[in-house]
Amino acid sequence: MPDASFTPTDRSRVKRLHERGKYDEASIFAILDAAFIAHVGYVMEGQPFVTPTAFWRQGRTLYWHGSAASRMLRFQEKGVPACVTVTHLDGLVLARSGFHHSINYRSVMAFGTAKLVDDPREEAAQLDLFIDRLYPGRRAELRPNETQELKGTTVIAMEIEEASAKTRTGHPKDDEADYALDCWAGVIPIQQVVGKPEADPRLKKGVDFPTGLTRYRDGARFDELLVAQMTE
């Protein structure tokens, strides 16, 4: 479905600067797949909570996981409304007036119902998918998961019911008269990058950095790396 889109309702439609909003799967998945951390919003007894968590996607479903003892996950497994937001900060936009300063960014707000992945085989398969997404080839080097480790882990799934993407790119949009001012204007890019891998001091002698992880080189953009690994 190359043209598949989410149908916005009042909940997800981008109202302010609506020209920045998109609802098609390609735009939304591209932003989600370039991210590693999502902020999950949920409501307990009227109180909003926003918890950061690693996440992954399969089709229209988002997944996250953690300890089976986690308060957040124990609450979410029952099936609760959630909002999963992903944000990439891409740059600071310096205009010629305070008012027109802005940010370049890519963000997605996805709405759905969080619930437990209660089939143990599906849970194990999703955890494998998470490792594979981040660390291609790594599972072959790891010992298998133990039964009690899987029992101690909860995976939550949220099928996306609605989602919107919002992005800004490019230079400032100043008032026409302000272009004459003696004021620097432009964009300061911000990027999330990989640093030089640091071996565990207890690493067994002779074990090299995995060949499957060569995209994790010093200075590589993390968002681009994640997308590149998904499409390999």
Place this chain on the structure above:
Amino acid sequence: MPDASFTPTDRSRVKRLHERGKYDEASIFAILDAAFIAHVGYVMEGQPFVTPTAFWRQGRTLYWHGSAASRMLRFQEKGVPACVTVTHLDGLVLARSGFHHSINYRSVMAFGTAKLVDDPREEAAQLDLFIDRLYPGRRAELRPNETQELKGTTVIAMEIEEASAKTRTGHPKDDEADYALDCWAGVIPIQQVVGKPEADPRLKKGVDFPTGLTRYRDGARFDELLVAQMTE
């Protein structure tokens, strides 16, 4: 108050891996001040929303802003429960089993009531503080804000009632037997960095990059830069 702390209740106490939790102002402010984007959670008609936004801090109060036409801000100005979460991803922790893989991070969850800054002078002062925090010395180069620009801008304040910080640092903690495996283990650092500033193609000839912004040099860590500018 060097030893000032927030008093955790059931809402903010770190339960899972509670040794990673902190409640003192110094720890919490250090994480907040190193960040530029927060994720603000709020509840409209039972539905959780998580909106990413630039923010700043003065004392125990967090501020964010936007268009007076923003649905989020129009809702928040009435005084609503909010959760403001800030997250720094610092590294991927590769262990010798899937189970012990982890993330190095610094995060804060802050709880309070969002409400409008309705005094126009306080609003203008806070917007100045925001510019000063990000761009030292820049206000002297900008034209003053116009009255209708301030009227078109809403600033929201949330005094922190409770907050908790949660962090992880360092290498994997593997099961003792697994240290004998032929498996690479360690940390892949992740950092948010500044790129090379890009001048607006319409920049007036002869205008140099501002001397007050020299910390924004290619490769600088954005979190460290923000903190350094605050303490200057």
